[in-house]
Amino acid sequence: MPAPFPADESVVGARRLTLREREEIACRNAAGEGVRAIARAIDRSPSTVSRELRRGTVRRKSGYRATVAQTLADQRSRRPKTRRLACEDRLREHVQNRLHAKDSPEQISRRLVLLFPDDTSMRVSHETIYRSLYVQGRGGLRRELVKCLRTGRALRKPRRTADRRGRLAGMVNIAHRPPEVLDRAVPGHWEGDLITGAENKSAIGTLVERSTGYVMLLHLPDSHRADDVQAAMLEVMSRLPQTLRRTLTWDQGQEMANHAAIAVAAQLEIFFCDPHSPWQRAINENTNGLLRQYFPKGTDLSGYHRDYLEFVAAQLNNRPRKRLGWRTPAESLDRLLSDQEPRPVLR
Structure with a gap:
């Protein structure tokens, strides 16, 4: 029958090793038992035993000593520590x-x-x-x-530990997106999102073609609910030939609750990114950053006229891009469609 624990060990939290456990570790380690065997004997995890052997061994020749390890552990646990x-x-x-x-x-x-x-x-x-x-x-x-700091916050913002938004019915994850989307060699694959205004009460929809960076904007003057986004999406997609309507990648926002109807009417496949993963729409995220020059954060976006949105899109589509060999997105899109030498096109 094992001897009772010393009085000073009875108050030690279950998370910490006791002197008796350290003595058991020392005896079994000296006998040549492995870490996993020792862990099973004292009902601890192997990582706990491995860490204890490493911390409690001061000199390699002398090996692990229970009393030395206990002294070191007591020193580490003293509070408060000097910062x-x-x-x-x-x-x-x-x-x-x-x-x-x-x-x-x-x-x-x-x-x-x-x-x-x-x-x-x-x-x-x-x-x-x-x-x-x-x-x-x-x-x-x-x-x-x-x-x-880049955020300049006076208080630290905690990370969200769970996604509290409801999942969209019938959504298809980005993992199932065709491999051809990644290399950007085939036109017709789009990324989309909303940029929102003050208190998220207004929004503008953004669509970017992956291979050329061509931009189209959704005019949402009344609201950015699912029905309004659906109507705006179908209106701009109707301007495109079928060859430019292959896939669309979007965030898991409730504004895309009608994604199944959009997919059928526009004849394109719609995929959704993982929660809180904006890098999965990297081209769209970059474009949204450029658009903030025209639509600053904290403003009411419902006041912008449709003509102004088309003007902004035309400016971006006629801006030379390094990754396109200093062609513009409009030129690159025309080149892909016609397979001819690029010519400037104002849109």
């Missing part, structure tokens, strides 16, 4: 200088390894930098340095 950026003046000064230079915390953290390869005191994680900026009492960095 890295609060006690390392040289490191703190370097981080502050790089923040003033508009480097992101991750860029600063990764760059330290290259700049100071042999100086382990010049190491800090990007999370530590963020905590020093945003969490009061973490110390080290001045609070006003948050203005140097």
